[in-house]
Amino acid sequence: MGVTGVVVLVLCLLASTAGADAAKTIVVASTTSTVNSGLFDHILPIFHERTGIVVKPLAVGTGQAIRIARRGDADVLFVHDRQSEETFVAEGFGVERHEVMYNDFVIVGPSADPARVGGVSDVALALEQIARARAPFASRGDDSGTHKAELRLWKAAGVDPHPDSGTWYRETGSGQGATLNVAAGMSAYMLSDRGTWLNFKNRRDLRLLVEADARLRNVYGLVLVNPKRHPHVNAGAGQVFIDWLISEEGQEAIGSLELNGESLFTPSARPES
Numbered sequence: 232m233g234v235t236g237v238v239v240l241v242l243c244l245l246a247s248t249a250g251a252d253a254a255k256t257i258v259v260a261s262t263t264s265t266v267n268s269g270l271f272d273h274i275l276p277i278f279h280e281r282t283g284i285v286v287k288p289l290a291v292g293t294g295q296a297i298r299i300a301r302r303g304d305a306d307v308l309f310v311h312d313r314q315s316e317e318t319f320v321a322e323g324f325g326v327e328r329h330e331v332m333y334n335d336f337v338i339v340g341p342s343a344d345p346a347r348v349g350g351v352s353d354v355a356l357a358l359e360q361i362a363r364a365r366a367p368f369a370s371r372g373d374d375s376g377t378h379k380a381e382l383r384l385w386k387a388a389g390v391d392p393h394p395d396s397g398t399w400y401r402e403t404g405s406g407q408g409a410t411l412n413v414a415a416g417m418s419a420y421m422l423s424d425r426g427t428w429l430n431f432k433n434r435r436d437l438r439l440l441v442e443a444d445a446r447l448r449n450v451y452g453l454v455l456v457n458p459k460r461h462p463h464v465n466a467g468a469g470q471v472f473i474d475w476l477i478s479e480e481g482q483e484a485i486g487s488l489e490l491n492g493e494s495l496f497t498p499s500a501r502p503e504s
Contacts, residue, residue, distance in 0.1 A: 256285045257468045260296035260305035262376050262451075263406040268426030268495050273488045278475055284468050292375025292406065300324065300454075303461030306469035308454040311376035311424075316452045325454035326466075331476050332485050332496040333450040336380060337428055338441035339411075340366075340420035348420075354444040358388040365399040367419035368392070371410045372402025376449075381422045384446065411437075424449050426495035450499070453477070476500070 265271050266288060275286050289299060293310040300308040301324050308325060310316060319325045338348065338357055346364040348357040361368055370392070371378045385392055392400040401419065403410045407427045414421040415435040423431075428439065453473050458466040475481045482498035489495065 254465065254468065255283055256287060257306040257465050257472055258287045258289060258304070259307045259309050259472070260289045260291070260299040261309040262293050262296060262311055263290045263408065264311070264377070264424045264427045265309060265451075266290040267406070267408045268424070268430050268488075269490075270426065270485070270488055270496065274476075274481070274484045277484050278472065278481075281475065281480075282468075282471055284471060286472060290406075292371065292373045292378065294374030294379075300456050303456060303464060306456055306465045307472055308456060309451065311449055311451045312379050313450060313452060315376075315379070316454055319454060324457055324460055326457050327454065329453045329473060329477050329500060331451050331453050331500050332482075332498050333448055334425045334496045335442065336377070336422050336447040336449050337425050337439050338420060339414065339423055339428060339437045340440045341418040342436050342438050343418070344440060346420065349440045351441055352443055354384055354441055354446055355388040357441045358385055359390060361420050362388070362390045362392060362395075362399075365395070367417050368400050369410050369414040369417065369419040369421045370400065370402045371407065372396075372404050373406070375406075377407060377422060377424060380449065384422070387446065429490045429493060429495060451496075 271288050279285060289305060293312045293315060296308060296310050297315055297319055299305050308319065316328050320328050338354065346361040346366040348360050351357040370381060396402055403413050407423060408431065410421060411423060411431050412433055415433050415437050418436055453476060455466060455469050455473055456464045458464045477500035482500055485496050485498045486494060
């Protein structure tokens, strides 16, 4: 075999190896809370050990994650805004939505609690009191699942905070962890998912003030990006990831994530969960 033949053989072998590696890799467009809570650090090594598939998370707000998936730049969508997820499927960008788990949102704020919302069980009433007191409130303002939930709750409270943006209402345009840092720095109230709050270290004067309202439930869904829309999508490995997460083993892995004895997520893919 001549030099040219050897080069061609080597290039073919490299291409074959690269193709095999690509078949074992998926990109998951996901919300920041799956990373900030420690969930992916907990479950992805287990999944890789079982399947050999490498998961590369893109942790952004739900709105941005959906835009990434719409472009076909991800294989799986893993976010927490059901209406947006169902629209994604209905418009042909996703194959099917699977509920996988839930936790809840909480309102955190300064220990001084100038709006006097500590212990209030009605989240709409708590937000109304925050707005009336013009107490600092840090909003993600980034079209994320958390931001969408926050806007629904302001609407339930009969309050439009946007005219006061830049005064007591501060929109960061950032992720959950970064916005929690802003809230801690300015002693502001904020809506956070419980998992990220429990894993957040820089609390300073912040404490949990409002919880346990049914409207604070935070449900996560999984959707395979539609290979008919984007043929390059790694649908095989993506479906393996989804099937594993909603399987008994995957659900147990999700449910076993705890911090200080408190579960961060409740698996909900099966009725018995």
